[in-house]
Amino acid sequence: MKKVKSLVKKILGRPERSPLTVDTVSQTTGGYCVIGWYFTDGVKSVAIEDENGNAVDVKRSPIPRDDVKAATGRGGTGFQLLCNTDKELSQLKLVAHLSNGRQEKRSLALQGQDPGLESETGNVASNIVTQTGVKGSCEYAIVSPNFIFVSGWLTDGQNATDWSLVDGRGFVVADVEDITRYHRRDVVETYGESDMFKHTGFALLMKVDTRVGKNSNLTLCATLNENSIKLPIEHVYAASDDPMTNAMRLLNNWQSHVPKQLSKASVFGPMLREIYPGDKTASVTRIDFGQAPECPRASMIIPLYGRYDFLRYQLSYFGRRPQYQDIEILYVIDDPKIAGNALKLAREMEYVSQQPFSLLQLSHNVGFGKANNIGAEHATADTLLLVNSDILPKSDDWLDKMLESVSREDTGIVGARLLFEDDTLQHDGMAPMTITEYPGLLFNDHPRKGWMKSLSPFPAEEAECELLTAACWAVKKTDFNAVGGFDSAYVLGDFEDSDLCLKLLEQGKKNVIRRDAELYHLERQSQNLVSPGRWKHNITILNAVLFNERWKDTLQSMHEERVK
Amino acid sequence: MKKVAFISHGHPELSKGGAEVASWNLYTLLKHKGFDCLYIARTDAKSHGGSTFSSRGNEVLLHTAMTEWFTLSSSHLKPLFVDLAELLREYSPDVVHIHHYAHMGIELFAAIRQALPDTKIVFTLHEFMAMCMHNGQMVKRETLKLCYKATANDCHQCFPSNSPGDFLLRKQYLLDQFSHVDEFISPSHFLAKRYVDWGLDVEKMHVIENVLPPRSAIEPRQISENGKRGKFAFFGQINPYKGLDILLHAITLLPPDIRAQIHLDVHGANLDKQPAEFRERVESLLAQTKDCVDIRGPYEAEQLPSRIAECDWVVIPSIWWENSPVVIQEAMQFGRPLIGSNIGGMKEKIENKAGLTFEARSAASLAAALVKATDPDVFEHWQEKLAINHNAENEHIALLESLFSDISATGS
DSSP states (O other): OHHHHHHHHHHHOOOOOOSEEEEEEEEOSSEEEEEEEEETTTEEEEEEEOTTSOBOOEEEEEEEOHHHHHHHSSOEEEEEEEEEOSSOGGGOEEEEEETTSOEEEEEOOOTTSOOOOOOSOSSOOOOEEOTTOOEEEEEEEEEOSSEEEEEEEEOSTTOOEEEEEEOTTSOEEEEEEEEEEEOOHHHHHHHOOOGGGTTOEEEEEEEESSOOOTTOOOEEEEEETTEEEEEEEEEEEETTSOHHHHHHHHHTTOOTTSHHHHTTHHHHHHHHHHHSOTTOOOOEEEEEESOOOSSOSEEEEEEEOSOOTHHHHHHHHHHHSGGGTTEEEEEEEOOGGGHHHHHHHHHHHHHHOOOOEEEEEESSOOOHHHHHHHHHHHOOSSEEEEEOTTEEESSTTHHHHHHHHHTSTTEEEEEEEEEOTTSBEEESOBEEEEOTTSTTOEEEEOTTTTOBGGGOSSOSSEEEOSBOOTTEEEEEHHHHHHTTSSOTTSTTSSSHHHHHHHHHHHTTOEEEEEEEEEEEEOOOGGGSSSOSSHHHHHHHHHHHHHHHHHHHHHHHHHHHHHHO | OOEEEEEESSOTTTOOOHHHHHHHHHHHHHHHTTOEEEEEEEEOSOOGGGOSEEEETTEEEEEOOOOBTTTTBOSOOHIIIIIIHHHHHHHOOSEEEEOOOTTTOTTHHHHHHHHOTTSEEEEEOOSSTTTOTTTTOOBOTTTOOBOOOOOHHHHHHHSTTSOHHHHHHHHHHHHHHHTTOSEEEESSHHHHHHHHHHTOOGGGEEEOOOOOOOOOOOOOOOOOTTOOOOEEEEESOOSTTTOHHHHHHHHHTSOHHHHTTOEEEEEOOOGGGSOHHHHHHHHHHHHHTTTTEEEOOOOOGGGHHHHHHTOSEEEEOOSSOOSSOHHHHHHHHTTOOEEEESSHHHHHHHBTTTEEEEOTTOHHHHHHHHHHHTSHHHHHHHHHHOOOOTHHHHHHHHHHHHHHHHHHHTTO
16 A cells, blocks of 8 residues: 555655745734745745735845755745734735745644634535525534534524424434524625525524434424424534534634623533533643652642743743752643653753653643642642743742741632733732623733832732732642632633632632732733634633623622722 | 863864854963863764764864754753763863853753862853844844843844743743853953843953964054055954945045045955845945955965054944954954944943044944044054053963862862
8 A cells, every 4th residue: 555655656746845834923012923934936925914805014024044945955035024913813814926926825823723713604505495495504513412512504584493403314312402693794795685694693502312423414403484494414523522623613603792692602601611521531641850859848730731941941940949949840731732842841951950840741631720630639748839831930039928828727829929021010919800892791800910010009018819810829739629629610721710719718718919929920912812713712701601600799799899 | 280171162173253262262371371171162063973072183072052042052961961071070170161052052051060060160251142132243133223231022022923021031041051150251341241231140250351372463564654554454254243334335435535545455255145135235335446445355364464464454343242352352462453333342442442433333434533544643653552461361360260279268
């Protein structure tokens, strides 16, 4: 077989490589930076355009790329394109004007991320026309043991009822639990404006009666004016496969910023928790470096996701200072994609730094909360220090101060004053806030973010503070475990820290911030509410909905106190 | 006998950078003064049988490479932490004198500290590489404007693909690695101050000039009774930072009668390797000045005396700060006054000491300085004032002696 393949290759020749290569795409303070190169004889110029095909203003800088010639024998031109734009990366395309007059377009993705899945909608083909002249299509379903999520469109004037799902033999396998209807621009663009084409989109959450697998032959049925409508489902995906792609399928079309759609979070939340089930466990491979302290003063848990180079900086820092020698350091590698590189860097740092540490490699991505929970299971000290990978201490005394505060019986969580690299406030305690686009929900705010410390009304000392970011916590292991650690119902890291803060308050503990303990928190922009891809943003919204359902009264009174 | 191990990022016979030459000169001097010295030079070349070491004459060649230029790191750590460590433990020096970490990795310091906990580590700074990602130039990447301070946000402006936070981490990492150094040497006060402001310990910083091999001054060029001192020379790489374009532009601004009496020899190479815009500008200026400018090309160290003998003045019009360019020391040693930009190391070494300075990057200001320089009285004034600082040798030895006595005092 191998021989046949190589023969075919010989005859056909290797597929010609693209004349354009993108090396890195990164976010800047005002937009994006795209670095790459092209074969000088294959491409005339490169540009960036938006979703409407309009050129985006870019600053171009040439980069000498003698290495391209050395490696390929063809001359290469390197480029750096710097664009200032408010648009999301998924709206931009890199366009190469080729020497042969054609164009090549590329989607762009930040390092370590896959390019966002193209919206499942877009190419509208009606695969049914019922006797009544109604058009529609059912594009996909995501199936799980408890729920099935179904997406499609129907020109029924929103009058269809009695939705159900039947299998190939005609048996009903699921009944509707919740439904939302929404505007499908692509349908209007294809078929024109008319009342029948308003809100043709549907998203259905269905309760499973009989379990079905992926690739099942499923048909969505509904009743319209006493006529039966049957929509065969084009693709059936299993929720347990590739969570991120399924989350994109589930959430990329949800217009959560529209109040009517926001109130339909119940269509999406249950399926999201099927995609990321709380009880799903990851297998852990532990690798120890150096001689671990026998009775550590505290166990520091640091999840790594996406970027692993932070390990270099932190271990260099800790290794240089004696007070970390009796701290157990546990890096939880919550990202199989970086496991190999993280291990390689860890081996290098074992040479460079005298700091003992361990890696806990997880078999798959479980998200921030669970990664910390797994770290806590491996911690041998009675006190946990939860530290983000993009944290670097500023003052050496933060450790003693936080450990001193957390040692008090009545204290639950101890947080710290966190700073950006320009010494302005990143976190000085959190508080609930409203966001106009999401009425009725309270989010976690970082008041006075970006302020100079000297402008903070709070002195650099210990103070009670209800909500603290888990970017840097000290907490007793018994307290952490008493409330079950971070709640995995919050998917991929949002609100689980404030949730745990409130649970400890409920237990009668008080949370405090040490504003005299300073650390840098080089907060990644991808963690912000405005992040590339609507799906990621919508996960945050679904987490917010859950958080608010649980703590509505507490949050409301905290918020009233704040705005008073 | 006290032992000193030198580590350089290149062997000066293979790579002629300022740092390699400076370390070599100090090594040669100390050997001459009776110190037991070992010179270890990093090389790119493949070694026999994949060994970490080979030799060139009496010097050790270390075969390794740097892999990560953002953090100036190497992932080839066995050559440093195992192989170099073993060799150094065997040689057991009292002082390790490091003249660069580039091409080996900033982890070099930790490797030596772990191998030799009681040995003193001395590190000579030669440029701003740790402070400035832009090849240590402290010049903005796009605009080539002078940079006065490396802040995380400004560095991000030059290198947008790295966030401001990344630059904070980079700095912290480099400071961590520098913490293994006992004493820093800077050949100029200017560079020393920049590094102290950036975060190095002022107590550990020593300003000591690079040493040169002993060579005597060359008599001034013979001129006729009414002759002018109009023979200028430029020594160095032809690249945007060395400012040859400013010098050529200045020549185009000279009054015709002066221009008829001057001549510039350019002793340098690599114009063909420069960015197109710069190359075209220099080529155009050369075409406009071919009546009085010759491109003489690169030169070997042995050719320097004869080439410098031909000129009256050495011009150093760099648009970046420079540290202590060896060409300044050499010009002074050979008895030739200088005309230099009034910034950084050039200002420090030339102003009121060795010749004329001009407003950096200003062709008009340089043209005025050239006119002034042609006056034989001006030449004579500065030529007579030149005095090479022989203290540098003594200061280097005094620092070593003080480190040796520290070591004896602590009983190691």
